[in-house]
Amino acid sequence: MWTVAAASTLLSVGSAQAELLGLSAKLVDANHITGANAPTGDHFTIDIFATMEAGDRLDAMAGDVLNQKMITCTNGTFYQHPFGGNLSTNINSSLFGSFASLAFDSFVTIGLLDSTDNQLAVQGIDFSDFQTGGAIDSDNGAWFITxxxxxxxxxxxxxxxxxxxxxxxxxxxxxxxxxSVHVEGLLQGKDPGGNTITLNASIDVTLASVQFDDCNANGNDDACDIADGTSIDSDENGIPDECQTFDCNENGIDDGDEIADGTADDCNSNGTLDECEIADGTASDCDGNGTPDECQANDCNGNGTPDNCDITDGTSEDCDNDGTPDECEPDSDGDGIIDDCEVPPNYTNLETGDTYETFADAIGAAHAGDRITGLTDAVNNETALNFNETCVNFSVPGFGGINTNAEVFLSYCATIDSDGSALFQNKVFSGSGGTSRITADGNLEFFDTLTVRSGATIETECFNGTDTNGVILRQGAMLTASRFMTLNAATTMFEGAMIECPHTQNEPATLFNAQGTILGDVQNFGLMNVINDLMQIGDLSNETGATIDIFRGVYYLVGDFTNNGTIHGEIDQGGRSGEEAQPGDGLNIHGSFTAGAETSLVMPHEYWAVRIGGDIDIAINDAGSFDMSVAELNATGRSGSVQDIEVMGADLGNGTDGLKQGVAGNYPLGSLIIDAASTSNLVDNHDNDNMKQADGEAIYCDTLIVNGHLETNGYKVYANEIVINGSVSNGDDVIIIVDGIFGDISGDGLVNVIDLLRVIAEWGQTVSTADLNEDGIVDVLDFLIVLQVWS
Structure with a gap:
């Protein structure tokens, strides 16, 4: 159908050759154009394609010395529409409503069929003959895109x-x-790696070569539909059955229609009505229910006869009258009486068929990898479920599930699976290592302490989430939950412990002692204590009434932090296990930090640092609820975007009053650091000082260090010490604090005649605020100082 010539040496240097496969053609339609602009006589439309591998692209089709006859037609001409053109960019789809025939104009393209978003260009091709129905010949031209x-x-x-x-x-x-159409050209494009690919390709197309039968009008060749199973050809005549009429029961209705509307059955989906197969003996129906035996699922012994027929004709016994032949049901002791007709077994080893009265008996006889099932009532009446370090898969089938008061001791590789809910009223312990799994199709609840021993893992999975009432994760232990996990009682993570759960929720009045790693979001409604370094990958939400206390270490948060409660830094002096708090401990947030107006952020020690990579959006409006007067606020820029920093304090001008902690309207910082990676933008989105938003606010800090860029936007930053290693948009907005004005003896903010009169009034005194040079006497030197610094 198409032929491939050798690749052009002109464009093949450094390019791959395997991905461009050639040219192909597809019939659009025949004798389909009507109206005033339709061609005279019979006609057909085809699309020509460059064929390649998935992920490749085409950028150009060119004519060269090897491919001069780019598009030709013998025994016919190319139709040209009066409102069309030589390129797809000439095809205006808005005209299709008036001139439907325009869509079938003859033109060249790359990909598109009209001018919409079309970047096609052409160079070096003469379309004169093509415009009158003739060929496109070029040995030095191309149509192309970038x-x-x-x-x-x-x-x-x-x-x-x-x-x-x-x-x-x-x-x-x-x-x-x-x-007969002949197309040839040099194809050039790119593979997924950006390498140039080229190929000289040609194709010859006639109507016969692309025409096909499509009786069901689905756009595919009937032969393809039959070959790929889309259509059935039961009589093997090459015509899909849906295009033929069958009426095996001679009721005047096509069998296919009866099957489609549900008035007749075809259980094996072979296109023949069940009643006809039964009538002609093609299918048997031992119980006369109108359904062929082969379609009835109840044939447990595989003899080709439905179980109910086996039982009815006496071929099989059914001692428990459950409709299943006895030979298909367990007979653990081999006495010829099935288990269901004896005392029901409490536990069954599915590998051996043996049954047991107690869980301990079943585990004692089990081998690694055995599957054991237990009856709900038996499991729930056990006082202990001890896997005794045996690797078994234990399941409780049926919707009754598990609701047990037993203490559970898992092994390093045990599995508990409940078809219903799983409720553990007593303590649950992991194995001494390895990974245990507990799964339930309903609720999974632990009403007592769940303990994961050092180095061990418990994986939980359930439909409705995992509820816990006390969790202890020993050193290096791991607890996972597939959906969400609720902490309803004290939870403690030891060093190296990990929780992996999409959403962990600490309930109100619940203590959560955290360190190690948490993978997933955390929503805190209770009391969360950070007792050492904690890494969380996910978002953190501290809700109204909740508290996060940081005693030591860094809470690394790779996500956003929304605070609607209390955050408190409580320096650990080392009385608990581990070292005392260290400089730089605190919060390190990769994303943004948002705090509501009624929240609290109290980090009252020089060791504490709050490092934030995204926006710092603090709406706190009570100075008593914010204390970072000796702590560090660090804009790290880790989020990769411009950081907004809320200015909070009342702008009291140059002076130390703004550094006074706890005074209404004051929110002083120990230090404000803008890291090299940060572009920080000062904003005033909240009325933190309660002095009306229009008055504007400022930042007061002991030390300001700018290693990146600070965009002040007219807001002031007052600091005792300022270090600028980066850049500030307006240096006048960064102000070194001066404690009073030298020479302003009266304290009215100006050096003026009032101060001059004070020097005169206190002339000769040895202890006086008018002794400006501090030489022990008020004299002419102090008089001259006032004149020197006159406002």
């Missing part, structure tokens, strides 16, 4: 019976059904 244009990407198309990845290069309407 590698950045999306229209060159390959897409899957059904070509014949195959799916190929193609890019359309032409649409051609041929006048004359005997027309």
């Amino acid at each position: 590698p950045e244009d999306p229209q060159g990407a390959s897409e899957a198309q059904s070509i014949g019976c195959d799916t190929q990845y193609v890019v359309r290069v032409a649409r051609l309407t041929v006048v004359g059904l005997d027309g």
Whole structure:
């Protein structure tokens, strides 16, 4: 159907050759154009495609010395629409409503069929003959797009019976059904790695070569539908059954219609009505229920006869009258009486068929990898479920599930699976190591302490989430939950412990002692104590009434932190196990920090640091609820975007009053550090000082260090010490605090005549605020100082 010539040496240097496969063609329609602009006589329309591998793209089709006859037609001509053109960019889809025939004009393209978002260009091709129905000849021209244009990407198309990845290069309407089209050219594109790929390719197309039967009008060749199973051809005549009429019961209604509307059954989906198969003996129906035996699932012994027929005709016994032949049911002791007709076993080893009265008996006889089932009532009446370090898969089938008061001792590789809910009223312990699993199709609840021993893992999975009432994760232990986990009683993580759960929720009045690693979001309604370094990958939400106390270490949060409660830094002096708090301990947030107006952030020690990579949006409006007067606030820029920093304190001008902690309207910082990676933007989105938002607010800190860029936006930063290693948008907005004005003896903010009169009034005194040079006497030197610094 198409032929491939050797690749051009002109464009093949450093390029891959395997991905461009050639040219292919697909019939659009025949004798389909009507109206005033329709071609005279019979005609057919085809699309020509460049065929390639998935992920490749096409950028150009060119004519060169090897490919001069780019598009030709013998025994026919190319249809040209009066409102069309030579390129797809000339096809205006807005005209299709008035001139539907325009869509079938003859033109070249890369990918697209009209001018919408079309970047196609042409160079060096004379279309004069093509415009009058003739050929396109060029030995030095091309139509092309750039590698950045999306229209060159390959897409899957059904070509014949195959799916190929193609890019359309032409649409051609041929006048004359005997027309033979020849297309050749140099194809050039890119593979997924950005490497240039080229190929000289050609194809010869006639109507006969692309025409196919499509009786069901689904756009696919009937032969392809039959080959891929889309259609059935029960009589093997090459015509899909849906295109033929069958009426095996001679009621005047097509069998297919009866099956489709549900008035007749075809249980084996072979296209023949069940009643006809039974009537002609093709299928048997031992119980006369109108359903062929082969379609009835109840044939446990595989003898081809439904179980109910075996029982009815005496071939099989059914001692418990459950409709299942006895030979298909367990007989653990081999006495010929099935277990269901004896005393029901409490536990069954599915590998051996042996049954046991107690869980301990079943585990004692089990081997690694055995599957054991237990009856709900038996499990719930046990006082202990001890896996005795045996690797078994224990399940409780049925919707009754598990509701046991037994203490549970898992092994390093045990599994508990409940078809219903799993409720553990007593303590549950992991194995001494390894991984144990507890799964339930309903609720999973631990009403007493769940303990994961050092180095061990318990994985939980349930439909409705995991409820806990006390968790202890020993050193290096891990607890996972597939959906969400609720902490309803004290939870403690030891060093190296990990919780992996999409959403962990600490309930009100619940203590959560955290360190180690948490993978997933955390929502705190209770009291969360950070007792050592804690890494959380997920978002953190501290809700109204909740508290997060940081005693030592750094709470690393790779996510956003929303605070609607209390955050408190409580320096650990080392009385608990481990070292005391260290400088730099506190919070390190990769994302943004948001605090509501009624919240609290109290970090009253020089060791504490709050490092934030995203926006710092603090709406606190009570100075007593914010204390970082000796702590560090660090804008790290880790989020990668501009950081907004809320200015909070009342702008009291240059002076130390703004550094006074606890005074209404004051929110002083120990230090404000803008890291090199941060571009920080001062904003005033909240009325923190309760002095009306229009008055504007400022930042007061002991030390300001700018290693990145600080955009002040007219808001002031007052500091005792300022270090600028980076840049500040307006240096006048960064102000070194001066404690009073030198020479202002009266304290009215100016050095003026009042101060001069004070010097005169206290002339000769040895202890006086007018002794400006502090030489022990008020004299002419102090008089001259006042004149020197006169406001």
